[in-house]
Amino acid sequence: MDIDIQLIEQSKIDSVDFNNLNFGRTFSDHMFTCDFKNGEWTNPRITPYAPFTLEPSARVFHYGQAVFEGMKAYKDDNDDIFLFRPDENFDRINKSAERLAMPPVAEDVFFEGLKKLLHLEKKWIKKGLGNSLYLRPFIIATEGAIAASPAEEYKFMIICSPAQSYYGGDVRVIIAEKYSRSADGGVGYAKAAGNYAAQFYPTSLAHKEGYQQIIWTDASTHEYLEEAGTMNIFFRIGDKLITAPNNDRILDGVTRKSIIQLAKDNNIDIEVRRVTVSEIKDAARVGELKEIFGSGTAAVINPIKGFKHDKDSFELADQENSYARFFKEKLLNIQYNKSEDKHGWRVKI
Amino acid sequence: MDIDIQLIEQSKIDSVDFNNLNFGRTFSDHMFTCDFKNGEWTNPRITPYAPFTLEPSARVFHYGQAVFEGMKAYKDDNDDIFLFRPDENFDRINKSAERLAMPPVAEDVFFEGLKKLLHLEKKWIKKGLGNSLYLRPFIIATEGAIAASPAEEYKFMIICSPAQSYYGGDVRVIIAEKYSRSADGGVGYAKAAGNYAAQFYPTSLAHKEGYQQIIWTDASTHEYLEEAGTMNIFFRIGDKLITAPNNDRILDGVTRKSIIQLAKDNNIDIEVRRVTVSEIKDAARVGELKEIFGSGTAAVINPIKGFKHDKDSFELADQENSYARFFKEKLLNIQYNKSEDKHGWRVKI
Numbered sequence: 098m099d100i101d102i103q104l105i106e107q108s109k110i111d112s113v114d115f116n117n118l119n120f121g122r123t124f125s126d127h128m129f130t131c132d133f134k135n136g137e138w139t140n141p142r143i144t145p146y147a148p149f150t151l152e153p154s155a156r157v158f159h160y161g162q163a164v165f166e167g168m169k170a171y172k173d174d175n176d177d178i179f180l181f182r183p184d185e186n187f188d189r190i191n192k193s194a195e196r197l198a199m200p201p202v203a204e205d206v207f208f209e210g211l212k213k214l215l216h217l218e219k220k221w222i223k224k225g226l227g228n229s230l231y232l233r234p235f236i237i238a239t240e241g242a243i244a245a246s247p248a249e250e251y252k253f254m255i256i257c258s259p260a261q262s263y264y265g266g267d268v269r270v271i272i273a274e275k276y277s278r279s280a281d282g283g284v285g286y287a288k289a290a291g292n293y294a295a296q297f298y299p300t301s302l303a304h305k306e307g308y309q310q311i312i313w314t315d316a317s318t319h320e321y322l323e324e325a326g327t328m329n330i331f332f333r334i335g336d337k338l339i340t341a342p343n344n345d346r347i348l349d350g351v352t353r354k355s356i357i358q359l360a361k362d363n364n365i366d367i368e369v370r371r372v373t374v375s376e377i378k379d380a381a382r383v384g385e386l387k388e389i390f391g392s393g394t395a396a397v398i399n400p401i402k403g404f405k406h407d408k409d410s411f412e413l414a415d416q417e418n419s420y421a422r423f424f425k426e427k428l429l430n431i432q433y434n435k436s437e438d439k440h441g442w443r444v445k446i
Numbered sequence: 447m448d449i450d451i452q453l454i455e456q457s458k459i460d461s462v463d464f465n466n467l468n469f470g471r472t473f474s475d476h477m478f479t480c481d482f483k484n485g486e487w488t489n490p491r492i493t494p495y496a497p498f499t500l501e502p503s504a505r506v507f508h509y510g511q512a513v514f515e516g517m518k519a520y521k522d523d524n525d526d527i528f529l530f531r532p533d534e535n536f537d538r539i540n541k542s543a544e545r546l547a548m549p550p551v552a553e554d555v556f557f558e559g560l561k562k563l564l565h566l567e568k569k570w571i572k573k574g575l576g577n578s579l580y581l582r583p584f585i586i587a588t589e590g591a592i593a594a595s596p597a598e599e600y601k602f603m604i605i606c607s608p609a610q611s612y613y614g615g616d617v618r619v620i621i622a623e624k625y626s627r628s629a630d631g632g633v634g635y636a637k638a639a640g641n642y643a644a645q646f647y648p649t650s651l652a653h654k655e656g657y658q659q660i661i662w663t664d665a666s667t668h669e670y671l672e673e674a675g676t677m678n679i680f681f682r683i684g685d686k687l688i689t690a691p692n693n694d695r696i697l698d699g700v701t702r703k704s705i706i707q708l709a710k711d712n713n714i715d716i717e718v719r720r721v722t723v724s725e726i727k728d729a730a731r732v733g734e735l736k737e738i739f740g741s742g743t744a745a746v747i748n749p750i751k752g753f754k755h756d757k758d759s760f761e762l763a764d765q766e767n768s769y770a771r772f773f774k775e776k777l778l779n780i781q782y783n784k785s786e787d788k789h790g791w792r793v794k795i
C-alpha cells in the first residue's frame with residue numbers, strides 16, 4: 098500500500114506542555130486519512146492535522162453513521178514503541194462498522210496507516226509509566242445525501258493525542274434505575290458514536306448529585322449490572338472477582354478480557370456471570386464487597402470509591418492488597434515492556 | 447436578530463430536474479448557520495450551500511452529539527408559502543437536544559433563520575400537490591476534543607432539499623423479533639442521529655428478505671408494536687384505528703398527532719394504546735385487519751401492503767374506503783391551503 102505523505106512545515110510539539118495535558122484536547126502534528134468510494138478504500142494519506150471539509154448533508158451529521166476505537170502507543174526506556182493487542186481494536190472497529198451498515202476497514206489500511214503515522218509521531222510518545230500517545234481511529238459517513246439509508250462514501254481517519262497517566266480524582270457512581278445505555282438487540286456492543294451522546298444527559302444528572310459516572314444496568318429490569326460509560330466493571334466480593342458476561346449491550350473491552358486472563362494466570366478466582374444489584378448491595382452491607390473498579394484503555398483501571406442505588410449509598414474501604422492496583426501494575430508492566438508477555442499482547446512497531 | 451446574508455452568484459436551480467428528484471440528494475442555493483459559543487447562539491448567517499470545515503476531533507464524529515428535524519414548505523396556487531405545525535418541530539428539536547446534553551436552539555434563531563431562508567429559496571418550492579421543499583434543521587457538536595463529555599460548541603444549520611410526492615413503491619414490513627431500535631430509558635423519543643444508523647443493518651437484512659422496512663417492537667418482550675424507522679404506525683382493525691402511545695422509545699410524530707386529531711374530528715374511532723403483535727396477527731387471520739399505514743413528514747402516509755412475523759406472512763387487501771387515503775387527502779389539503787384549517791396548523795411564511 099502506498100501512503101501519500103505530506104509533512105507539516107513546523108512541528109507544534111515545542112508548544113505542548115507534556116506535564117499538563119488535558120485528555121483529548123491536544124493533537125499531534127499529523128493524521129491519517131483513507132477514503133471509501135466506489136466500494137473500495139482509496140487514497141491513503143498522511144497530512145498535517147487540520148480541519149477538513151464535509152458536505153452539510155454528510156450522513157454522519159444526520160444519521161450517526163460513525164464508529165471509533167481507542168488505543169495507545171507506549172514507549173519503553175529504549176525508545177521502542179509498542180501497541181497493546183491492536184488486533185482486538187481492528188476486529189472491534191469492523192464489528193462496530195458492520196452493525197452500523199458501514200464497510201469494514203481493510204487490514205492494510207488500518208495497520209499500515211497506524212504504523213506509518215506512529216513512526217512520524219515518535220516524538221509525541223513520551224517515556225515514563227502512564228505516558229502514552231492515545232490513538233483514535235474512526236470511520237464516518239461522508240456522502241452528502243439525507244435519505245435515511247447507509248452512505249456509499251466514508252472516511253477512515255486516525256488522529257493522535259498525547260496523554261498522561263489518567264487520574265480523574267475519586268470516582269463514585271450511581272447505579273442506573275431509570276435511564277439506559279442500550280437495548281437488547283441494539284448497538285450497545287458497538288463502539289458507535291451515538292452510544293456516547295446518549296449517556297451525557299443522565300451522566301450530567303449524576304454529576305449534580307455528586308457522582309462522576311453511572312453503572313448501567315439492563316434496560317428491561319435494571320437488576321443486572323453491566324458496564325460504565327467508557328469502562329467495563331469488576332466487583333470483588335471477598336476474594337472473588339466478578340464481571341458481567343458480554344452480550345449485545347456491552348462493549349467487549351480489551352482491558353476487561355486481559356484482566357480476566359491475568360486473573361486466571363495469577364490464580365485469582367474470577368467469575369464471568371451476571372451480577373445483580375442486590376447481590377452487590379448485600380455484599381456491601383456485610384462488608385464483603387471489597388472493591389469495584391472500571392477497566393478501559395484510557396484509565397487502565399479506575400477504582401470506584403463508592404456507589405449509590407435507590408436510597409442507599411455505600412463507601413468502599415481502601416484495600417491493602419487491592420486487585421485494582423495488582424492488575425494495573427501487571428497491565429502497565431506488559432504495556433511498557435517491563436515484564437514478560439506470555440500471551441504476546443505487546444506488539445512492537 | 448441580524449442575519450448576515452451572503453448570496454450565491456449564480457443559482458443552480460436551472461440545472462435541477464424537478465420532475466426527477468431523488469429524495470435528499472439535491473440541495474437549494476443557500477443554507478442557514480448559527481454557532482453556539484461561550485454559552486450563546488451567535489453569528490446567524492445565510493451563505494451559499496457549500497461544504498464547511500470541522501476539526502477531525504469534532505465531537506459529532508466521535509460521540510454522536512447530533513439531532514435533527516424534518517419539515518416541509520408548501521406553496522399554494524397563489525404562490526403563498528406555508529409550513530405545517532412548525533412549533534412542533536421547534537419544541538421537538540429542543541427536547542432531542544436536551545436528551546443529548548446539547549443546548550436548545552433559541553426560538554428567534556430557529557424561526558427567523560427558517561423564514562429568511564425560505565424567502566430566499568422561494569423558487570425552490572414548486573406548486574402542485576406533493577411538491578415541497580424539505581427542510582432539515584440540525585444541531586451538531588463541533589468542538590474539537592475527544593473527551594467523552596458534552597461539547598461546549600455547536601452549529602445549528604438548516605439545509606433545504608426540493609422533494610416530490612414520495613412514492614417508494616409497495617411497502618411490506620418485517621415485525622422485529624431480535625433487533626431493537628431503542629431501550630426504555632434510552633434516546634428513542636429523540637430525533638438523535640445515532641438512532642438512525644442503528645437501524646440500517648437490521649433494515650438491510652429485511653431488504654434481503656424482500657421487505658422494505660421494519661416495524662420495531664419493545665426491546666424487552668418484542669410483543670408491542672411501536673413504530674417504523676422514520677414513521678409512526680397505525681393499524682385499522684374493522685373500522686377502529688389504533689396506534690401505540692408515546693413513550694421514551696417512540697418519536698412523537700407531528701403527522702401522527704395530526705391524524706389522531708383528524709380522526710376525532712371526523713368521528714373515526716381512534717384508540718391510542720399498546721398494540722400487541724398477536725392482536726394484529728389474529729385480526730389479520732380473520733380478515734379484520736383492514737389497513738396498516740405509516741405516518742411521517744416525508745411520505746405523509748405510507749400504506750403497508752403486507753407484513754411478516756416469525757414464520758407467518760400476511761397480505762392486506764386494498765380497501766375501497768381507505769383510511770390511509772382519507773387522512774392523506776385531509777392532510778395535503780390543509781398543508782397546501784386547499785381546505786379549512788380549524789386547528790391553525792398551517793402557518794403562512
Ligand SMILES: Cc1ncc(COP(=O)(O)O)c(C=O)c1O
Pocket residue numbers: 167288324325326327328329348349350351352353392393394395
Ligand atoms: C462503553 C465502553 N465500555 C468499555 C470500554 C473499555 O474498553 P477497552 O478496554 O477496550 O478500552 C470502552 C472503551 O474504552 C467503552 O467505550
Ligand SMILES: Cc1ncc(COP(=O)(O)O)c(C=O)c1O
Pocket residue numbers: 516637673674675676677678697698699700701702741742743744
Ligand atoms: C423515528 C421516526 N418516527 C416517526 C417519524 C414521523 O414524525 P413526523 O410525523 O413528525 O415527521 C419520524 C420522522 O420523520 C421518525 O424519524
